[in-house]
Amino acid sequence: MKTPSSLEGLIEALKCLPGVGPKSAQRMAYHLLQRNQPGAQKLAHALTYALDHIRHCEKCNNFTEDEVCELCGSGRRDASLLCVVEMPADLLMMEQAQCYRGMYFVLMGRLSPLDGIGPKEIHLDRLIKRALDGEVKEVVLATNFTVEGEATAHYISELLHVRGMKVTRIARGLPVGGELEHVDSGTLAQAVLERRDI
Structure with a gap:
């Protein structure tokens, strides 16, 4: 049939x-x-x-119904800190941990040349523009501790270091190979507090 x-x-x-x-x-x-x-x-x-x-926020690239999302429009956030995460679920996990009060940029992926995902696909041009807007003093890299996440963090840090930007990486309180959305809030909070220069 x-x-x-x-x-x-x-x-x-x-x-x-x-x-x-x-x-x-x-x-x-x-x-x-x-x-x-x-x-x-x-x-x-x-x-x-x-x-x-639904569309992408003009500032952080996260999903929103408005031009600028509620988080980016808030006057209570520290505009001198910009945290880079891979996916919206990672941003939500950071917010649930209540350990970070700065701004965000959501890549919507990570570098993965084997899958055809390069700098253009994860909006690195928009990230660089956002990081160098004059308000941001430190970029906190919170990509996952996977091979692709580490490669993405390294690539972004190189792009920003040559432009004189301070770049930090969340500490390895997270398990190697782990992803942010699956980590408990305490571990994530500790990782953010112990971030380091790269």
Whole structure:
């Protein structure tokens, strides 16, 4: 029996999610169509709305509905500190740890030449412009302690050092190979407090 093309399309679309293979996508599609059509409608509406309204903050590159996100628009943050993280989940983890009161820049990835991700794909030109805006005195590199995260931190530090910018790296209180969004708040707070020059 041939699967309807619209169902095939739904299964194929669900496979774009991380960790979702053909079988999981098929189970999700059947569940949404057979057991939870209101949930499917809500999901479709939420995705459409998000795609229409979410964009990148002009200052930090994080997701927002406005030109400048709420965090960048706050007058209570220390504008002399700029923390560079890989993903929005990393920014959220930093905020939950309540150990950092500066500004952020979200790369939306990390350097990975094998995957075709270079400086342009992670918006390093925007980061350099932001770091050299005259307000920033220190750039804190908080990329993950993976091979790609370390390479990204090293590349950014080289770009900023030649321009006379002070660059620090969060301390290795985090496990090697670990990612910020999976670390407890105490460990992350200690890593930020013990950051070092690189």
